[in-house]
Amino acid sequence: xxxxxxTPLSLSVTPGQPASISCKSSQSLLHSDGRTYLYWYLQxxxxxxxxxxxxxxNRFSGVPDRFSGSGSGTDFTLKISRVEAEDVGxxxxxxxxxxxxxxxxxxxxxxx
Amino acid sequence: QVQLVESGGGLVKPGGSLRLxxxxxxxxxxxxxxxWIRQAPGKGLEWVSYISSSGSTIYYADSxxxxxxxxxxxxxxxxxxQMNSLRAEDxxxxxxxxxxxxxxxxxVTVSS
Numbered sequence: 672x673x674x675x676x677x678t679p680l681s682l683s684v685t686p687g688q689p690a691s692i693s694c695k696s697s698q699s700l701l702h703s704d705g706r707t708y709l710y711w712y713l714q715x716x717x718x719x720x721x722x723x724x725x726x727x728x729n730r731f732s733g734v735p736d737r738f739s740g741s742g743s744g745t746d747f748t749l750k751i752s753r754v755e756a757e758d759v760g761x762x763x764x765x766x767x768x769x770x771x772x773x774x775x776x777x778x779x780x781x782x783x
Numbered sequence: 784q785v786q787l788v789e790s791g792g793g794l795v796k797p798g799g800s801l802r803l804x805x806x807x808x809x810x811x812x813x814x815x816x817x818x819w820i821r822q823a824p825g826k827g828l829e830w831v832s833y834i835s836s837s838g839s840t841i842y843y844a845d846s847x848x849x850x851x852x853x854x855x856x857x858x859x860x861x862x863x864x865q866m867n868s869l870r871a872e873d874x875x876x877x878x879x880x881x882x883x884x885x886x887x888x889x890x891v892t893v894s895s
Contacts, residue, residue, distance in 0.1 A: 710882065712828075719878060719885040720828065731883065763828055767882060770842045772818065774828045 673698050673766050677775035685783045690751040692778045694764035699744045701768075708768040711740055711749045714777075715760040723762075724749065756782055785809040785884040789877060792889030799869050799893070805862040805879030805886055812860040813837075818882070819853060819864050821875035821891075831877070832864065847873075869893045 674697040684690045700707045711724040722731040724740035727747060737752040751758060759782055764775040791803040805817070819831040832853040833842040841853055852865040862879050869891075876888040 714828075719887055721885070722883050725883065761827075765828075765882075770833055771844050772830045772833070774830065777827045 672771060673700075673769055673773050675764055675766055675773050675775040677762075677764060677778050679778060680776060681779045681781070683781050683783050684751075684754040686756060687753050690754050690758075690780060692749045692762055692764075694742075694747045694749070694775050696745045696747075696766055698769070700747075700766050701744060707743065708766055709740075709742070709747050710765045710767065711738075712763045712765065713758070713760050714763065715757075718760075720763065754780070754782070758782075785881075787879050787881070787884055787886035789879055789886045789889040792877065792891045794892045794894065795869055796895050797870060797893055800865070800867045801869065801891060803864040803866065803877055803879075803889060803891070805864075807860045807862065807879075807881075810881070812855075813857045815881045817853075817855060817862045818880050819862075819877060820880055820885075821873075821877045822888075823872075823875040826875075829875070834862070866891070 676695045678693045700709050707727045709727050712720040714720040723734050723738050728740045739750050741748050761777040761779050763777050786808045788806045795801050816835045818833045821829050821831050831844050834853045838855050850868045854863045871893050874893050876890050878888045879886045
């Protein structure tokens with residue numbers, strides 16, 4: 672099974688400042704079809720997870736451009752260029768290249 | 784728009800059974816694989832089960848294998864999770880998802 676490891680597990684950020692979350696997988700997420708199956712989700716308090724980024728760097732519909740994803744192989748990063756109050760919640764990375772799909776432990780973002 | 788609506792959760796005694804349903808709309812149900820993901824209170828996301836678009840391929844997390852059964856009905860645009868021999872550690876909010884979209888979840892509580 673693929674293990675996903677996120678760091679840090681918590682972040683406290685001043686509004687307007689950047690934030691970065693790392694996600695490392697125990698195996699490459701690059702498929703033979705050329706796509707890399709790494710997703711980023713945000714779970715706001717009391718809500719279901721919502722997709723932010725798919726296939727490493729593709730922002731989902733309606734996601735603000737202050738969110739960006741990068742990386743390849745086994746190392747990935749989610750960046751928020753300027754954190755806003757509405758960005759609070761828990762961020763998860765997830766791999767879907769191999770069953771069972773698996774999630775990182777989650778990174779809790781709070782506002783200072 | 785895409786909607787996934789889970790139902791069927793509730794309070795059940797250890798050893799009991801429940802059947803969760805997920806009603807899908809706003810997309811071509813038969814084109815997508817479906818997954819169940821759960822979240823224990825205050826914990827992270829745990830992948831539970833997968834069913835391919837045709838229903839021919841099914842996969843379970845080790846933690847539920849032999850106790851849970853996933854199925855789908857394309858005529859009803861619905862996904863199901865039959866949960867037997869429930870344990871306290873199965874207590875969680877259960878989400879159905881097509882990865883890009885998630886339902887609101889249904890709470891399953893296993894307690895005597």
